[in-house]
Amino acid sequence: MNMKEVLDRLAVHLSDVDHRAIVLTHSKIDQIRFSRNKLDIGISYDETKFKVFLAKRYDGQRKTIEFEGSTEEDVLEKINFFKFSLDKLPPNPLYGGMNEISYSYPKPRYDEKLLEMDAKGAVEQAIEAALSAGAKRVAGTLYIYDTETYLKTKFTEGYDRNVYASLSVRAFIDKTISGHRVNSVSKSSDFDPEETGRKAGEMAKLDNMNRIKVPAGKYKTILGPLAAAGLLGTIGRMTSAAAVVMGFSPFTFDKLGKKIASEKFTFISSADKEFIGYRLFDEEGVPVKETKIFDKGTFKTHLHSTSTANLLKAKGIPAEPTGNAGILYPHARQLIVEPGDSSFEEMVENVDRGLFVSNVRYTRFQSYVTGDFSTIPRDTFLYIENGKIKGSVRGLRLNGNVIEFLKNIRALSKDRYPIYRREAEIPTVTPYLLVEDVAFTEAR
Amino acid sequence: MYMKDRLLALVEEALRLGAKYAEARFYNSPSTSIVVQNGNPIQIVSTTDFGVAVRVIYENGMGFASTNRIEEITELPKKAIKMAKAAQRKNPIKLSEDKFEKVSYKVLQKKSLGLEDRIELLKDLDKHVSEGIERSTRTFMLHETIERRVFVNSEGAEVEHEIPRINLFYNLTVMANGDAESYMNEVGRSGGFERFNEDLFDEVRRNMLVLKDVLENARPFAPGTYDVILGPSVIGLAAHESSGHPMEADRIFGREAAQAGESFIDPEGERRLGKRIGSEVVNVVDDPTVEGSYGYYLYDDEGVKARRRYLYKEGIINEPLMNREYAAVLDTLSNAAGRSSEFDREPIPRMSTTFVEPGDRKLEELLEDIKKGIRIETYTERNIDDIRRNQRYVGSDARYIENGEKKFRIRRPVIELTTKTRRSSIDAVGNDLKFYAGECGKGDPMQGVPVRMGGPHVRMRNVYIFPAPRGE
Structure with missing residues (x-):
């Protein structure tokens, strides 16, 4: 089936709407899940999805609707139904228009060698390496993704293809002693199941130190890449202009242009870099680009589609589309933190009394608007005293406020790690972070 | 061919290819979501969970393959077996020896609402909840899905069901004196809109008033x-x-x-x-x-x-x-x-x-x-x-x-x-x-x-x- 021709045929039926975007994705994904050193299941996904956005002008205001379908016939039927449903719907005051520029995009770049890998062999290699490094049992998942995207709007059309893989290995010495490592790659040369398994095993071994009872309180804290990616993904999501409007963000419009984070923190939305979240264009055809959300601590911009940017501009707030996914609700496709100049070891040396949190899970907010949250350290969790790791810690919960957290970043490592996994759904490239005054509470 | 017969044919094909056990499922569940923010409908999305999957046990491995591409459905038994081969264990996989039935059931909606009526419901709810509160944001997301599923396996199960499910998620924030307090919750039922009534409106309103009261009247307490x-x-x-x-x-x-x-x-x-x-x-x-x-x-x-x-x-x-x-x-x-x-x-x-x-x-x-x-x-x-x-x-x-x-x-x-x-x-x-x-x-x-x-x-x-x- 020629996908481009399918989109052309569907577009004919949408000539009378003002704005339209049809995104067709065809995803082929292979997955192997494993636990207790054995393979649990092999899964193959093969899915075609049409995503259609329509906007039509009525008396100076626009009405919008979105729908999905899986076949050309299905989408055609929905087009005919929803096109006329628009007449009866109220206008959408939060729709400010979409990209009206025609672009030409570069040819997609991807590494097909990833699709040729021996998935079973890679998983077995990772398990074996983790066991050799000291783990008693190993669990995880390997995904291999191959996604093609076709886009057609009234103004532009494009094609993209992305191939990437992500291996997640969690190694256990017992139920509460574990280490976790993720290897998320878009290049076959970066895929290393042996190292991923071995490092997970080594992290478990590091966690297998004498348990130290650490009281609740504030600590200088080093966050490993898994922990940092989990929190930064949440923070990245909050920088969407739509999140602010809908009450899901503390990054209100009055904070724009202000230094609200640490001087050392530069946070970029950038799907143009060839990591796992690499893409050519967003859902309205705006080419992806590098957007500094925070530049040396200054909050530079929210994430914008043409719609949210136009709405803000109408209120006198400068805004430009940032090339992100989502027409009504822009969100990052890939987040990147600029590196620092420390090594992990130097960070540890600079901690007089503090903690190392390798991973977090279950981050929840008291209020998205105030930004108060807590999250639970998991896997390797260590106490540091006078620049030395003294033992492992359990039972503490990390408390924070996202703005305080960003303000208190004191150092970043020079090495960075691309992370994409269940608890970091936005691909994030992050260094280790050293954060001052992180509050920990304790279950009794 | 009727979908159940197509699924049975997939199971039969998987067994023919050597599977010890096979099952097939077809889901066709349309959903509609409406988001109303501060009284304005800002997003209406219609989606469908539509597709077929086959799961097999082949030798000592379990494999699963799915697709929503009609032309690929007949390939699923072969793909599931390929995935089972890629996930072989040392020991055989056993399933419990349950008894199965040929059965079909359906939950009826006593009250259904069209798209415009649902938008009106959310706008009315927003008005009821925000009345008299000076500064607040309210986001309501109403989601309805008609869950239609057909399942068969190689041990005699043939189950079809249709269950409508409705969910209302809401996020409320009240602001005062440079401070804010928020609350999120959801309400969900299988069936129709019959329970989306005054009681629900009053419950959401109560939660909103709590936020206002917290900001205005909360007093400190000692740990x-x-x-x-x-x-x-x-x-x-x-x-x-x-x-x-x-x-x-x-x-x-x-x-x-x-x-x-x-x-x-x-x-x-x-x-x-x-x-x-x-x-x-x-x-x-x-x-x-x-x-x-x-x-x-x-x-x-x-x-x-x-x-x-x-x-x-x-x-x-x-x-x-x-x-x-x-x-x-x-x-x-x-x-x-x-x-x-x-x-x-x-x-x-x-x-x-x-x-x-x-x-x-x-x-x-x-x-x-x-x-x-x-x-x-x-x-x-x-x-x-x-x-x-x-x-x-x-x-x-x-x-x-x-x-x-x-x-x-x-x-x-x-x-x-x-x-x-x-x-x-x-x-x-x-x-x-x-x-x-x-x-x-x-x-x-x-x-x-x-x-x-x-x-x-x-x-x-x-x-x-x-x-x-x-x-x-």
């Missing part, structure tokens, strides 16, 4: 040990998070170790089936067959007939939630907990309607002999560690109690305790029962399934409570 009354919303959440999740058999046996996590229950240790875990006044139940529940079903996604299960009986660890693979590990029959959220997801052990059974005490009786205490009716932030032992609940609607009477409102009291402390601190269970809906996330890729949770008011003794740390 310390208090007697606590927890409302059905908090107890329901605890029943789900710290009682239900650790009883999922795949967690107990480590299959979710790299994803949702494991369980404090240890099949070979001190905390195993049959051992006491908590107070004998506590029973925790999971029951998929509660009519009208958001987590309702009569047959699970492996074709097994559903029934009520006591997860904990009089404080004893009683019966885990099992799909067929883990029922076989425990040498028993499945208790129909195998659920797959979408056509392309494998069935894994999940909850449905999980609740603490009511006791015999009136709320006034629970309150009357509390000298110094805190009553928490609803919660805001909450989380729990991945073996379900260390948990936290932050109160939203919360008051200080003295000599059995509510004295003043307090802000964000935090209970952070272990499952053992929580269960052993309970000394009385109320005779009321209320339910709340939720989407439960688990698995990899993430599977969100509709669930319901609830319980009565419960009293706990000597619990350490402190005000939530806040940003400066």
Whole structure:
């Protein structure tokens, strides 16, 4: 089936709407899940999805609707139904228009060698390496993704293809002693199941130190890449202009242009870099680009589609589309933190009394608007005293406020790690972070 | 060809190719979501969970293949076997020896609403909730799905169901004096819009007024040990998070170790089936067959007939939630907990309607002999560690109690305790029962399934409570 021709045929039926975007994705994904050193299941996904956005002008205001379908016939039927449903719907005051520029995009770049890998062999290699490094049992998942995207709007059309893989290995010495490592790659040369398994095993071994009872309180804290990616993904999501409007963000419009984070923190939305979240264009055809959300601590911009940017501009707030996914609700496709100049070891040396949190899970907010949250350290969790790791810690919960957290970043490592996994759904490239005054509470 | 016959043909083909066991599923579930923000409809989205999947056991491996491309459906048995070959184990895989039926069932909607009527409903709700409140943001997301599923397997199961499910999620924030307070919750039912009435409007309004009251009237309280009354919303959440999740058999046996996590229950240790875990006044139940529940079903996604299960009986660890693979590990029959959220997801052990059974005490009786205490009716932030032992609940609607009477409102009291402390601190269970809906996330890729949770008011003794740390 020629996908481009399918989109052309569907577009004919949408000539009378003002704005339209049809995104067709065809995803082929292979997955192997494993636990207790054995393979649990092999899964193959093969899915075609049409995503259609329509906007039509009525008396100076626009009405919008979105729908999905899986076949050309299905989408055609929905087009005919929803096109006329628009007449009866109220206008959408939060729709400010979409990209009206025609672009030409570069040819997609991807590494097909990833699709040729021996998935079973890679998983077995990772398990074996983790066991050799000291783990008693190993669990995880390997995904291999191959996604093609076709886009057609009234103004532009494009094609993209992305191939990437992500291996997640969690190694256990017992139920509460574990280490976790993720290897998320878009290049076959970066895929290393042996190292991923071995490092997970080594992290478990590091966690297998004498348990130290650490009281609740504030600590200088080093966050490993898994922990940092989990929190930064949440923070990245909050920088969407739509999140602010809908009450899901503390990054209100009055904070724009202000230094609200640490001087050392530069946070970029950038799907143009060839990591796992690499893409050519967003859902309205705006080419992806590098957007500094925070530049040396200054909050530079929210994430914008043409719609949210136009709405803000109408209120006198400068805004430009940032090339992100989502027409009504822009969100990052890939987040990147600029590196620092420390090594992990130097960070540890600079901690007089503090903690190392390798991973977090279950981050929840008291209020998205105030930004108060807590999250639970998991896997390797260590106490540091006078620049030395003294033992492992359990039972503490990390408390924070996202703005305080960003303000208190004191150092970043020079090495960075691309992370994409269940608890970091936005691909994030992050260094280790050293954060001052992180509050920990304790279950009794 | 009728879809069930096509699925049976896929099963037959998988067996012909050498599979020891095969099953096929077809889901065709249309959904519509409407988002209304501060009274304005800002997003209307229609989607469909549409596709076919085949799962097989081939030699010592389990394989699963799915597609929504019509032309690829006949390839699924071959692909599933290929994936099973890529996931071979050393030992054979067994499934429990359940009995299967040929059955079809359907939940009717007593009241249905068109798109425009749903938008009007949300606009009316927004108006009712925000009246008289100076500064606030309100976001309502109404989601309706008609879950249509067909399942067959090589052991005689042929199950078809149609269950409409409706969910309303809302996020409320009230702002005053440079400060803000927020609350999120969801309401869900299987069936139609018949329960989306004045009672719901008033409940959401009450939650909004609590936020205003917190900002205007909350008084400080000292960290310390208090007697606590927890409302059905908090107890329901605890029943789900710290009682239900650790009883999922795949967690107990480590299959979710790299994803949702494991369980404090240890099949070979001190905390195993049959051992006491908590107070004998506590029973925790999971029951998929509660009519009208958001987590309702009569047959699970492996074709097994559903029934009520006591997860904990009089404080004893009683019966885990099992799909067929883990029922076989425990040498028993499945208790129909195998659920797959979408056509392309494998069935894994999940909850449905999980609740603490009511006791015999009136709320006034629970309150009357509390000298110094805190009553928490609803919660805001909450989380729990991945073996379900260390948990936290932050109160939203919360008051200080003295000599059995509510004295003043307090802000964000935090209970952070272990499952053992929580269960052993309970000394009385109320005779009321209320339910709340939720989407439960688990698995990899993430599977969100509709669930319901609830319980009565419960009293706990000597619990350490402190005000939530806040940003400066």
